Amino acid sequence: MPPAEARWLRDWLDDSSEDGGRTLSGRTARVELAALARSSSLDVDPVALRGRCVLIATRDQLTAALAAIELDGVARRIVLLPPDVPREHLDAVMADAAVEVVVGDVAQDGAALGSASRVTCAPPLRPIAPTRHDPRPTEWVLFTSGTTGRPKMVIHSLAGLAGAIVRGGARDGRPVWGTFYDIRRYGGLQIFLRALHDGGSLVLSDAEEPVGDFLARLAAQGVTHVSGTPSHWRRVLMSPAARAISPRYIRLSGEIADQAILDGLAALYPTARIGHAYASTEAGVGFDVDDGREGFPASLVGAPGPVEMKVVDGSLRIRSPRTAIAYVGANAAPLADAQGFVDTGDMLELVGERYRFAGRKGGIINVGGLKVHPEEVEAVINRHPQVRMSLVHPRKSPITGAIVVAAVVLREEGAQSVTLREEILGLCRARLAQHKVPATIRFVPALAVAASGKLERPHA
């Protein structure tokens, strides 16, 4: 087992077992991890990228994973671009993160790269002479979820990102990890690091691959540990191929795990350990819950340990060595308060001896992992000439955790009609991403306005 304090990712590629065969698999290609010690996926010598600031902007997760392994300890900064960041923000991302080099896929177009130079990354690997220079710590830059407009990024260290990975964590032999979650987001990256650290292999998903095909691929690789969001797992439970896999460990993160999904998984995979983890890109991994119940024990708040938690005004605050170092950008807001606590924005309610998650501060709605700011949707609805005001809020969903719904006050009472509802929905569809369009619109006579003059926004 390599030391947990290993300074760079390559230290985790050791393959000392006789049967060898640690692999990283994508939908169309598979790479032996051991081969990375003497070969490269990049079309330049990695040493040429030493001390540079590199944006990894590949379509494919496997190529992103290979580039990250090769450049950790080499590049000054690795910026991991998630696949869903709109292209129009790329210039802002490159400027904010001071990107000098872009790593892309072979077949990708080269647009919007500005003055940065371009490097191509792809399997198959080509042989290179072993690298001999001393690794230097690389800054890992990740995108936060839940912003509109210009993307927000945070800086992590590898030590901070790997802070929750315990030595010997894979207590039941060499794991074969599978992740539904993209490794270019915080939750997926955790699984990437775990698989490398625990001496295991990793099977990566593809956004365009049907869930049944991915399950078949996981089964073919003998997957033992699988991670995804509750929304990913709900899709698995709806798939006839769900029984193709029989993992020893199931992990949920990225959204609130409710009792129904925990019970559904326990019924389908009775021999699996099932855990849900709390983490955020800014605050890092907070804790793991393994007792099969939603929420978490109230005793975790205020308990001593590396991760300190407190609840202020209903929202969870975390101070730990796993939190991000800072937001990217000279004028960025501070990430933590004066005491070093990060406000996660996740609202808690105490039910007996347990805390449950009660939505997001400011009414932000999490639709299957995609965050929606109600104000953005309200602004679109309010453009309709017959709308006086509107309130957009979350509604619980057994499929995506929450969905967006709207309550609308019309200028003329009683003017409501099916046509009007369709007009408002049409307006939303034309201007908003699918997950932001209200699933239902209710016409109401009035909305509660607080003493501050603002709409009262229930956070549940």
Place this chain on the structure above:
Amino acid sequence: MTTRLTITSEIERVAAEQNTKLAPLSDDLILLDSGLDSLCFAILVARLEDSLGVDPFTASDDVTFPVTLGDFVQAYENAAR
């Protein structure tokens, strides 16, 4: 309108709104092959709760996730009983 008819017409409406090509709606249709994604199902379940007064995937302690359209309709018919 019967529960089944309410469900199939709502499915068709959601599919039309999301510009999704829908597979023929038979009982043995695998929901994940229907053309509807998770968001479509979330919208569908919310609207059906409004029209049928029940969400069978949240209501009970013993939730089973539907695999086929037949399972899906059955869940609503059982909940209405």
